[in-house]
Amino acid sequence: MVDYQLEVIVLPVADVGRAKEFYRRIGFREDIDYVADQDFRVVHFTPPGSHCSIIVGKGIGTAAPGSVENVHLIVRDIEEARADLVDRGVEVSEIFHDEGGVFHHAGTEKRVPGFYPGRPSYGSFASFSDPDGNGFLLQEVTERLPGR
Template sequence: MDIRIELVILPVTDVDRARDFYVNQLGFHLDHDHTVSDEVRFVQLTPPGSACSIAFGKGLTDAAPGSVKGLQAVIEDADKVRAELVERGAPVSEVQELAWGRFVFLDDPDGNHWAFQQIVRPA
């Protein structure tokens, strides 16, 4: 049996602001931006190199904007990713060295929290 996580819904207050943040500051690819009706708009984006996408919009969730706190993405090089995000103007933390990896953290404009983990394996 295969089980693949392929889409995570994020609650946001301003769809255009969120789309611009994820595309311009984080470098995510804009897959879809479709207004279905006055009640439904669907925006889907994929991080570079990822098999899983995020989506947000209007009429997709009743969760409170900014309530997602457990998003984690795996990266190859925390220093390199941090430098690129800083160059793009993203509000990213300094690299933090933890026992289970090297991390950079950020919140999107609504407060949804991301952790970017460089996995460090013992030598």
């Protein structure tokens, strides 16, 4: 079997400097800031504990700034993660779950305030955006299926 490891997600931004400040402020490790010329720049960040990174920059894609949605950041304790981001000056939604209980609907449709009943893994979320509007979801996962 071939292993496919998700390594990088490219996030479109309008202002690389503003994005760089934001991701540093929320505790992502800056791995590289490469500038080839005025039209090409790559800034690579890795969230704490993650094997997958993000890249922001200039001349690295054609997507509209802020057009990425639902990038999941998995955390063991969503209350702690939410408080950490708030302490770092990020506007984060209250914790919620989806009324269907399987996966969250688009936008804020069918959000129910609070933890999913019984607080099982994968059921509780909080959302925030970067300065360009790229959307993130904190998702609490405390137990995984074998083989993960």
